[in-house]
Amino acid sequence: EADIYQTPRYLVIGTGKKITLECSQTMGHDKMYWYQQDPGMELHLIHYSYGVNSTEKGDLSSESTVSRIRTEHFPLTLESARPSHTSQYLCASRTQSQDTEAFFGQGTRLTVV
Amino acid sequence: AQSVAQPEDQVNVAEGNPLTVKCTYSVSGNPYLFWYVQYPNRGLQFLLKYITGDNLVKGSYGFEAEFNKSQTSFHLKKPSALVSDSALYFCAVRDGRTGFQKLVFGTGTRLLVSP
Numbered sequence: 001e002a003d004i005y006q007t008p009r010y011l012v013i014g015t016g017k018k019i020t021l022e023c024s025q026t027m028g029h030d031k032m033y034w035y036q037q038d039p040g041m042e043l044h045l046i047h048y049s050y051g052v053n054s055t056e057k058g059d060l061s062s063e064s065t066v067s068r069i070r071t072e073h074f075p076l077t078l079e080s081a082r083p084s085h086t087s088q089y090l091c092a093s094r095t096q097s098q099d100t101e102a103f104f105g106q107g108t109r110l111t112v113v
Numbered sequence: 114a115q116s117v118a119q120p121e122d123q124v125n126v127a128e129g130n131p132l133t134v135k136c137t138y139s140v141s142g143n144p145y146l147f148w149y150v151q152y153p154n155r156g157l158q159f160l161l162k163y164i165t166g167d168n169l170v171k172g173s174y175g176f177e178a179e180f181n182k183s184q185t186s187f188h189l190k191k192p193s194a195l196v197s198d199s200a201l202y203f204c205a206v207r208d209g210r211t212g213f214q215k216l217v218f219g220t221g222t223r224l225l226v227s228p
Contacts (some may be wrong), residue, residue, distance in 0.1 A: 006156075041221040045216070050214065104158070
């Protein structure tokens, strides 16, 4: 099992609320990623980070923001949640080496009502 | 830009029979290819990868995959399916050139193994 953790696992929240999804890894990985997985299963990259103080937007436009103040921590924030944000969010990390696989957390299933 | 296609939404196979889950890719540089499995309400688990070398790679739980450069394919295989193999399978590709960081996934294939 990979040492990458996401909290909470499940979250139901009202429209307009601010939320932060936590992702932490204890492997010292420089590269971290956030994916959004829609009900049709497809995974979309929404944010990634090469290291501390480095963040980039992914292929799918997202209203969420991320930060990377510490190597082990890569939280995702939604300032004002909407029902369209309902989805599963998956965090992943990997080492610097180009040929390594990514390790995934268990995911956070977010429902905005 | 890189992309991955998994042409089958679902694959049905009887327990004990061989299974194949198809994947084709498109990438400008050398392809780094990966297979992941996802069980209900869980994250993705790494199964195997192809970086270079032997075209047939072996991974976890008896799975293997064959890299075919001319057909740009990386199909996942298992000689004898188990009911417990029923899950969602994702193929992914990353451009092997230095500086390319994105891991792009296919749309996933649901494998259903019947007893």
